[in-house]
Amino acid sequence: MSILRRGRSLSVIGFLLAGGVGIISSTQTWLTVTRADAGEAILVPGAAAMPLLAPLSLAVLALGAALSIVGPVLRYIFAVLALAGGAALAWWTTEIISTVPVSAVAPTVVETTGLAGSNALSEVISAITPSVWPTLALIGWILLVIASVFVLVSARRWKSGGKRFRTDVTAHEANDGPVDAIDSWDDLSRGADPTR
Numbered sequence: 560m561s562i563l564r565r566g567r568s569l570s571v572i573g574f575l576l577a578g579g580v581g582i583i584s585s586t587q588t589w590l591t592v593t594r595a596d597a598g599e600a601i602l603v604p605g606a607a608a609m610p611l612l613a614p615l616s617l618a619v620l621a622l623g624a625a626l627s628i629v630g631p632v633l634r635y636i637f638a639v640l641a642l643a644g645g646a647a648l649a650w651w652t653t654e655i656i657s658t659v660p661v662s663a664v665a666p667t668v669v670e671t672t673g674l675a676g677s678n679a680l681s682e683v684i685s686a687i688t689p690s691v692w693p694t695l696a697l698i699g700w701i702l703l704v705i706a707s708v709f710v711l712v713s714a715r716r717w718k719s720g721g722k723r724f725r726t727d728v729t730a731h732e733a734n735d736g737p738v739d740a741i742d743s744w745d746d747l748s749r750g751a752d753p754t755r
Contacts, residue, residue, distance in 0.1 A: 566709055567627070567717055573706030574623025574641065580699035581616025581648070584692040585609075589655065592664050595685040601664070601671050605692060608663040609651055612696070615644050619703060631715045638710035645703035652697045659687045 585606040592601040605612050622637045629637070655663050664687055665680060672683055 570706040573702040577699035577703035578620030584696045585613040587692045591688045593686040603667045634714035638707045642707035649700035
C-alpha cells in the first residue's frame with residue numbers, strides 16, 4: 560500500500576474517530592459540579608457544556624463517510640470545513656478543561672436547582688471538576704485537524720476506485736478486445752475464465 564493511499568485511509572479514519580468520539584462524549588458526563596450546600600453533585604453532559612458538540616460531531620462523521628467518494632473540489636471544501644470546525648472545537652474544549660467557565664455548567668445548574676443569576680450560581684457551586692471525556696474529545700479534534708491538513712495537501716492526487724476500475728476495463732478491452740457474451744458463457748460453463 561502506497562504512502563498516499565495509507566494516508567488517505569488514515570485521514571478518513573481520523574474524521575470518523577473524531578466524529579464518533581464527539582457524538583459519544585456528548586451524552587457522557589464532562590463536568591461534575593460540587594454543591595456548596597452539600598447537596599447531591601450535579602453532572603453536566605457534554606451536550607450541555609458545549610451545545611454545538613453533537614451537531615458538529617455528526618457533521619464530521621458525515622464528511623468522513625463522504626470523503627472517499629467525492630471529487631477533489633468537494634474534498635477541499637470538506638477539509639476546510641473540518642479544519643475550521645476541528646480548530647474551534649479544540650479551542651472550546653481546551654477552555655473547558657483548563658478554566659471550566661461557569662457558562663458551561665450554568666444551564667444544568669439552573670435546571671437542577673431552579674436558581675438563576677451569577678450571584679446565585681456562585682453561592683451554589685463549590686467546585687467544578689472535569690472528567691476524562693473532554694480530554695478524549697480534544698484528542699479527537701486534534702486528529703481531525705491533522706487529517707484535514709493532510710486532505711488539503713493531497714486531495715488532488717487521490718484516485719477514485721471507479722476511475723481505476725474504468726481504466727482497467729479499458730486497458731483490458733484494448734489488449735484483448737470486448738468480451739463476447741455467448742463465448743464467455745460457454746467458457747464459463749467449462750470452467751474457463753472468460754476475461755482471459
